Amino acid sequence: METDSVKVDSSLWVGTKRYRAVLSGWYFNWTELDKKNREKKTISVPISEVVAVAEGKAEVQPQKRAEDTDRDFTLFYVNRTRGGKRALWCLGRTEFCCPSRDLRDQWVTQLRTALKTHCPSRPRRLLVFVNPYGGKKRAKQVYRSLVAPLFELAGVSTHVVVTERANQARDHILKKDLTGFDGVICVGGDGMFSELLHGVIGRTQQEAGISEHDPTVMLQSCDLHIGIIPAGSTDCVCFATVGVNDPVTSALHIIIGDSQPLDVCSVHHHNTLVRYSVSLVGYGFYGDVLAESERLRWMGPLRYDLSGCLVYLCNRSYEGVVQYLPADPQLSSPRDNMRCLSGCRVCSESTEMLFPHSDSCSSLYSRQLSQYSIGSEGEWMSVEGRYRCVSLTCMSSSCPRSPKGLSPAAHLADGTGDLILVQDTDPLGFLTYLHRHTTSKDQFDLPFVEVHRVKAVRFTLPPGEEDDYHDEERERQSITEGAQGTPKMACNSDVESYGDGSQQYLAAEQEEPGMKDRRRKRRNFLCGLCCSKPPAVSVWNCDGELLPYTEIFCKVHGQLVRLFARGIEDEEGHEENKSCKGRCVLH
């Protein structure tokens, strides 16, 4: 453990005043005059939050050459500001002037050495995917103006790919050589993150020789970190792992090399992997909202509000049988009001349980789960009924639309998910349930709502329920299976498993032309408002992707991937840096 040995201790000019500055093991402390109230204040920056040290009076924009006087140096570091309730990060910048050039060189050398010593896990080279198509279609501009200058300042090199089609990012990660990259970054929304998630998990299992199609397999956890620069419509994964969806905040978390493990839910249909999810696997309301919103993509983020209203007015509920494997109630519960924040105790305790020292690659829950093989009774619970919505979320799924999220006390890395069952109820009751997502009232404190912390869920239709919605899908499957005799993975991309167990994702072109439109027409709620026979079956929304199956099996894999984040910082925890107006650049 690094001692707190003093590396440099001298007086430095900050602005027009000269004060003492000390670089000890982990911190750089200096004193300066607070411009507003003309009094001295001490600033203390942990080395782990230093972004860069530059000789001279350096600026962030590379085109502004540093005025290289030989006695100055500039420090760039993480500054916490307050954008309303949100704890934003911005780039702090302070110029120091030394009595001599030697002392300046000593400061710069020691600071850079401290950076190298204390922050070995910082990314040096990143693979960046920009989605020009998602959100407000401003991803390129966001990246170029706010993020690229920070990466350049911090000395992080990047290879940027602006995607031209859906699934290009995922295919790139699955097939291309990733040597030398310390992480992959998506500039977009949850759909774009989902592409990188599928690429990173698929690549890791490919290289470990694990077949993703076996629902009880223990997946290999992925070391290649994923970073998100928010530029989408819901941006819920970014919001739930960082606390805000702000490009500069996220870029700074990436630069300092934060690492946040994240649970992932695998979704299977029989022995076929359909999708992975981290934010929401939702049937009923959320599924119908997504199905309806795809036609309104030209509206950007507003499409969810309009389709939300339309779907709400259709007042639909669906029959279903839900079986679930409860998690250990001693550890935590969805009603214990223990929000998952940076350094969360529940998640760190789960790390012990998920990866016991003896066998680091297998997760405890997967072992337990494989004991209860799919068909056995074990501790599986089963409920049947008519539901407004059935949602499974591995995290709080907080997002700008719903600051507390679908399940406010869910944990990012505890190996469990929260299953929320909203039974059929009157429209006002359901509106109350929805509305509580935007207030601090407990959305589970309603008679028709139940929530369970689970490790696995199976959803099936009650016997005799017509799944006409997917019959065409199955027809298509059988036609293609007949042709190729291999199980086709059904989703907007098809996986064809070859003899050698490697898996090639094929692009969505495999779908018959017009199949999607036919499906979507079926769900068109505008005509649905008046149509007599509402569909008996809804559709699954899996992180913003429609699933082509109704009967699915979901399993939570604890801490399967890692993000360049540190969880939601408890706003109260950073009083001292709160007011830093004027010292923030690039905001």
Ligand SMILES: CCCCCCCCCCCCC/C=C/[C@@H](O)[C@H](COP(=O)(O)O)NC(=O)CCCCCCCCCCCCCCC
């Ligand atoms: C009356 C106010 C109702 C507010 C309801 C807020 C519920 C918010 C739930 C947020 C769920 C977040 C789960 C995130 C899923 C995302 O992965 C996924 C993809 O994200 P991407 O577009 O960035 O790729 N996003 C989604 O699937 C969108 C989720 C659906 C949002 C529902 C919005 C409904 C709001 C309108 C309801 C109005 C009812 C009253 C009308 C009289």
Ligand SMILES: Nc1ncnc2c1ncn2[C@@H]1O[C@H](COP(=O)(O)OP(=O)(O)O)[C@@H](O)[C@H]1O
């Ligand atoms: N260049 C592209 N053209 C069309 N679709 C794309 C492109 N790049 C990515 N996509 C797809 O767009 C979808 C939405 O992307 P996302 O960034 O989540 O935006 P939003 O948050 O608005 O949904 C993703 O599912 C992704 O697969």
Ligand SMILES: [Ca+2]
């Ligand atoms: Ca979880």
